[in-house]
């Protein structure tokens with residue numbers, strides 16, 4: 292709720308703060324049990340920072356994070372330890388995220404050993420079961436990461452994540468470093484595991500074709516804010532925010548029988564700096580619909596259709612054009 296992460300910029304001998312990178316600036320969203328919510332947007336939009344905040348790898352500068360009704364925002368490291376079992380992260384880089392000097396048994400067994408929840412014999416058995424669960428062999432227990440392909444390494448990362456049977460998994464671009472031919476296998480594995488263990492995923496991604504396949508709901512981020520959030524069908528078929536419309540205009544239509552007559556929208560300019568983001572609507576410097584009000588007044592994230600929220604003064608695909616400052620549409 293109202294989650295914020297500003298990274299201070301310091302200069303000079305005294306390291307005085309001269310500004311801040313507003314990486315995440317006031318996000319409010321919920322993730323329902325068993326669903327997959329994807330966070331999408333161009334690089335620098337704050338999606339990875341959001342994932343790291345949710346898993347408490349970094350501390351927020353504002354707002355709260357609630358897991359199963361419990362505020363975990365400011366839990367100490369020791370109070371957080373049992374909660375760590377519930378919320379885990381899969382990292383993007385299957386090459387860099389596994390310690391090359393550790394065996395697979397040591398890597399996947401680490402969460403058990405850290406949490407001291409099993410005997411050494413129990414750890415070995417549990418790791419071998421996890422290896423089978425992710426499509427690897429128990430024989431791989433004593434091997435090292437360099438002996439595996441990228442897809443297999445990501446499976447090892449997933450097995451490590453699953454060790455403590457988490458409720459929520461934040462997956463940061465879990466397939467983007469893999470060959471396209473391997474991506475589908477890993478995505479399918481994650482879906483199977485979700486069904487088997489009732490997992491909740493927060494998926495961080497930029498490939499909108501993959502997102503369409505895996506998500507129940509999608510949140511589109513721009514410069515540290517949510518621009519639009521909706522269920523998958525609603526977002527892909529009736530996008531309301533001009534930024535979403537532009538992103539989707541570049542995504543191929545999967546149905547080859549339908550002619551793709553859509554106009555490709557090329558956004559002008561680069562994403563502005565998050566150190567000094569534009570006033571009003573943060574997207575106004577690149578939006579083809581921008582008007583004077585967009586430069587001065589930030590549009591609230593308002594529910595414009597059931598379960599479909601967008602932050603825009605002049606949304607697309609809706610007849611609801613009047614938005615009051617409390618965030619409700621008329």
Ligand code: SF4
Nearest residue numbers: 572575578585603604
């Ligand atoms: Fe574009 Fe204005 Fe909507 Fe922002 S509020 S997306 S600038 S139309």
